[in-house]
Amino acid sequence: MALTSKFLKESFPTKHSEIGQAIKGLTAEQYKASAEFFRKQLKHLIYDAPFSKRAFEKPKGYAGDYEMMNHLYRDEFVGPHLFAKCLHNYFINEPAGQAVRNRAFYLKKKLSEKFAATPKTTPLKFLSVASGPAREVQLFLETPFAKEGRKAEFVCLDQDEDSLKFAQRSIRTVDREIQSGFGFRFVNKAIKNVIGKGLDETEFDVIYSAGLFDYLSEPVAQMAATRLFNSLKPGGSLIIGNFNLFNPTLPLMDLAWDWHLIYRSPEDLAKMFAPVGGSITVEQEDLGINLFCVIRKPE
Amino acid sequence: MSHDPEPPTAAPAPEDFDLQALRDADRVEEIKEVLKVIANNMAMPLYLMFWISDILYVPQMKWEFLFVRMLIIPHCLTVQYLAKRVATFRGAQLVALYFNFGMAIAINYMIFRIDEPATPYYAGLNLIALGNLAFIPWTRRFYIAVALSIFAPYYIVGLLQSKTAEDFTGLFLNSFFVFSTIIMLFFIRFFNERLRQRELSSRIALHNEVRNRDRIIIEKSEEAIRLSALSRQFSPQVVSAIRNRKIDLSSVRRSKICAIFIDIVNSTERVARGDKDKIHKAIAMFMDDTVRTLLKYDITVDKFLGDGILAFSNDPVAYPDYVDRVLRAAIEIRNRIKQNQDQYELYWMNHLEVRIGVAVGYANVGFYGNDRYYKSYTAIGAVINLASRLCSSAEPNQILVTSDVVDAVKASEYVLNSKGHRSLKGFESDMIRVYSVDPAFDDSSAVESTDCPVCSTGMLFLDTDEKGIFVLKCRECGHIKQGTLQHPRAAGAA
Numbered sequence: 001m002a003l004t005s006k007f008l009k010e011s012f013p014t015k016h017s018e019i020g021q022a023i024k025g026l027t028a029e030q031y032k033a034s035a036e037f038f039r040k041q042l043k044h045l046i047y048d049a050p051f052s053k054r055a056f057e058k059p060k061g062y063a064g065d066y067e068m069m070n071h072l073y074r075d076e077f078v079g080p081h082l083f084a085k086c087l088h089n090y091f092i093n094e095p096a097g098q099a100v101r102n103r104a105f106y107l108k109k110k111l112s113e114k115f116a117a118t119p120k121t122t123p124l125k126f127l128s129v130a131s132g133p134a135r136e137v138q139l140f141l142e143t144p145f146a147k148e149g150r151k152a153e154f155v156c157l158d159q160d161e162d163s164l165k166f167a168q169r170s171i172r173t174v175d176r177e178i179q180s181g182f183g184f185r186f187v188n189k190a191i192k193n194v195i196g197k198g199l200d201e202t203e204f205d206v207i208y209s210a211g212l213f214d215y216l217s218e219p220v221a222q223m224a225a226t227r228l229f230n231s232l233k234p235g236g237s238l239i240i241g242n243f244n245l246f247n248p249t250l251p252l253m254d255l256a257w258d259w260h261l262i263y264r265s266p267e268d269l270a271k272m273f274a275p276v277g278g279s280i281t282v283e284q285e286d287l288g289i290n291l292f293c294v295i296r297k298p299e
Numbered sequence: 300m301s302h303d304p305e306p307p308t309a310a311p312a313p314e315d316f317d318l319q320a321l322r323d324a325d326r327v328e329e330i331k332e333v334l335k336v337i338a339n340n341m342a343m344p345l346y347l348m349f350w351i352s353d354i355l356y357v358p359q360m361k362w363e364f365l366f367v368r369m370l371i372i373p374h375c376l377t378v379q380y381l382a383k384r385v386a387t388f389r390g391a392q393l394v395a396l397y398f399n400f401g402m403a404i405a406i407n408y409m410i411f412r413i414d415e416p417a418t419p420y421y422a423g424l425n426l427i428a429l430g431n432l433a434f435i436p437w438t439r440r441f442y443i444a445v446a447l448s449i450f451a452p453y454y455i456v457g458l459l460q461s462k463t464a465e466d467f468t469g470l471f472l473n474s475f476f477v478f479s480t481i482i483m484l485f486f487i488r489f490f491n492e493r494l495r496q497r498e499l500s501s502r503i504a505l506h507n508e509v510r511n512r513d514r515i516i517i518e519k520s521e522e523a524i525r526l527s528a529l530s531r532q533f534s535p536q537v538v539s540a541i542r543n544r545k546i547d548l549s550s551v552r553r554s555k556i557c558a559i560f561i562d563i564v565n566s567t568e569r570v571a572r573g574d575k576d577k578i579h580k581a582i583a584m585f586m587d588d589t590v591r592t593l594l595k596y597d598i599t600v601d602k603f604l605g606d607g608i609l610a611f612s613n614d615p616v617a618y619p620d621y622v623d624r625v626l627r628a629a630i631e632i633r634n635r636i637k638q639n640q641d642q643y644e645l646y647w648m649n650h651l652e653v654r655i656g657v658a659v660g661y662a663n664v665g666f667y668g669n670d671r672y673y674k675s676y677t678a679i680g681a682v683i684n685l686a687s688r689l690c691s692s693a694e695p696n697q698i699l700v701t702s703d704v705v706d707a708v709k710a711s712e713y714v715l716n717s718k719g720h721r722s723l724k725g726f727e728s729d730m731i732r733v734y735s736v737d738p739a740f741d742d743s744s745a746v747e748s749t750d751c752p753v754c755s756t757g758m759l760f761l762d763t764d765e766k767g768i769f770v771l772k773c774r775e776c777g778h779i780k781q782g783t784l785q786h787p788r789a790a791g792a793a
């Protein structure tokens with residue numbers, strides 16, 4: 001099994017970088033036809049892998065639901081047959097999958113930094129927008145900061161109730177052992193509610209969102225960011241994740257899974273969120289595939 | 300005005316004149332006129348004047364002929380008397396025929412008395428023909444009859460009296476002149492008639508044109524008034540569809556609608572007690588907030604009843620989600636009022652709250668009212684009363700609906716709580732199951748104050764495109780708001 005996996009890892013990427021080259025100059029129609037052809041030819045091969053199947057079928061109406069995230073985090077060999085199992089594992093270890101796992105670590109680091117940078121007596125409040133499994137919170141609970149007995153509150157906002165329930169269960173399971181004393185709240189809202197009316201709460205120290213803004217066109221992203229920014233404490237920061245222009249897994253996502261994101265460069269992000277106000281820096285996770293635009297609200 | 304579905308300019312002027320009938324009426328007048336002129340100015344003087352030729356040519360019969368000639372006077376008077384009375388074209392021609400025959404018979408009598416078939420007196424007949432055949436607008440048939448009435452007696456007399464070859468030759472020679480006269484006059488007559496017809500038809504065309512212009516002006520101004528009235532009831536896109544005649548509202552029809560009734564709590568008491576100006580301002584603000592929201596969801600505003608508003612969806616434009624539209628609008632109206640509460644309180648001097656009732660069912664929908672005064676697009680049916688009763692039965696800030704409404708909406712968007720069965724006035728025979736409606740999310744998918752920059756009538760809504768990307772899109776014209784950045788897609792090459 002490991003061998004097959006290794007083989008795939010070695011042979012596939014060279015192939016699909018060629019795909020990228022091949023589809024580069026196509027018109028929309030040509031692209032559509034080749035996507036259909038590609039899917040027809042490889043259907044029996046790729047869509048047996050559970051990750052691939054879910055990505056393509058989008059049972060929740062969009063590709064990146066929390067179950068997809070869980071596949072990425074679990075790093076398993078699952079599927080109806082050996083080839084599918086290997087392919088599944090291969091897919092979730094594609095650079096984009098790795099980058100998504102990295103972003104949980106990146107966010108954990110940002111949470112830790114906030115804890116380190118503030119006096120232990122100051123209560124803190126965090127919000128994750130489109131929280132999904134809230135993996136970063138689970139990871140954070142395993143850091144020493146969780147054992148300081150500090151007052152802190154974590155709010156998860158997601159449009160998918162199942163996703164919130166899952167996050168709640170996972171966080172409880174971890175916290176039962178840690179006994180952090182933190183508060184956890186779960187808000188069932190969609191981003192359009194946030195754009196329409198803003199958040200009900202303010203005074204957040206950090207508001208972050210990964211895996212959402214890649215789906216928002218520029219005007220929508222600006223409105224959403226403005227709403228979120230308004231709910232920050234002075235000195236708080238808004239961290240917005242977005243895929244970088246450079247994503248080696250793009251041909252696979254586009255062609256095989258019909259999974260479309262808006263890819264943005266660090267400059268794009270800085271320019272796009274300039275109207276929101278605040279000082280902007282753009283950071284990235286280890287692979288540089290996921291960028292984070294950090295917008296700090298002045299004290 | 301009539302709700303003629305055809306644009307007035309597209310339809311040619313209806314040909315509401317029968318050219319022939321008009322010309323015939325014209326001809327009656329013409330005949331009367333010609334008869335008068337011929338009788339007074341020509342027949343009487345000429346007959347008497349030609350007595351001189353009698354004296355010279357047949358002196359032995361001068362007194363007899365004078366007597367015959369004098370008969371022209373009563374004849375002309377009779378004819379004129381008759382001419383005044385006739386109304387039809389045929390009648391007028393008969394009178395003229397009689398006139399001719401009378402004159403011709405006098406001449407023919409004299410020819411008979413002279414007993415000389417080749418006598419130049421036949422020229423008198425030619426003169427009669429000249430005066431009458433040329434000037435009176437005969438039909439062909441009458442033309443022939445008149446010609447016969449003048450010349451037939453002449454030939455009968457002539458043929459009977461001819462004894463010598465000379466007589467026959469003379470008669471034959473005269474015939475040349477007679478026939479030439481008849482034929483020439485025939486051409487003159489019908490050429491003239493053609494001209495008259497042509498002139499008449501251009502006169503009619505001009506008349507039609509003028510009348511049509513007037514009609515268009517009237518219709519256009521009436522339409523302008525109607526359209527401004529429409530914009531109080533319908534959203535701009537529906538008004539423009541009505542104007543472009545994509546929607547025809549000319550008839551009353553039976554439609555399934557969702558009716559909504561919105562009323563201010565305790566308004567009667569407030570209006571009686573509060574400061575008039577301020578209360579008016581509060582009500583105007585309420586109307587504005589409400590109507591604007593209703594029109595945004597393409598809900599037709601039916602009427603204002605006191606300070607309540609009645610509206611309905613699904614007509615004139617049908618939407619599969621017509622019930623959802625009403626509930627969304629109801630929720631948004633309630634939210635808007637809550638949001639603007641500070642301002643409302645300033646004028647209303649109290650908390651301003653509304654009750655809302657919503658029901659679905661069939662109604663007769665169309666323009667009711669009178670042509671001259673205000674005509675409004677109205678729904679009439681039990682569903683309207685039901686919505687109104689539900690509204691009065693609702694608590695302040697409550698949206699109360701029937702189970703039919705609940706069945707017709709996307710349940711996941713709302714929290715629907717059963718409020719038991721109620722007996723509503725006018726619907727006593729049924730206990731009606733009612734529900735309160737609240738949003739599942741605190742939703743407002745329309746982004747405030749973002750009118751579409753392209754069509755300017757629509758609003759931008761948050762929507763997803765075919766790739767699953769969230770965009771700001773106009774539901775009216777499909778315009779998608781773009782950002783300022785370019786996004787070259789990554790090629791994905793490592």
Ligand SMILES: C[S@@+](CC[C@H](N)C(=O)[O-])C[C@H]1O[C@@H](n2cnc3c(N)ncnc32)[C@H](O)[C@@H]1O
Nearest residue numbers: 064066130131132158159160163190191210211
């Ligand atoms: C790609 S996951 C990201 C999860 C997490 N932030 C992470 O980085 O692992 C996307 C999550 O966003 C949620 N989501 C998708 N569209 C949303 C929307 N319009 N409003 C709120 N949440 C949304 C989904 O339910 C899903 O849980």
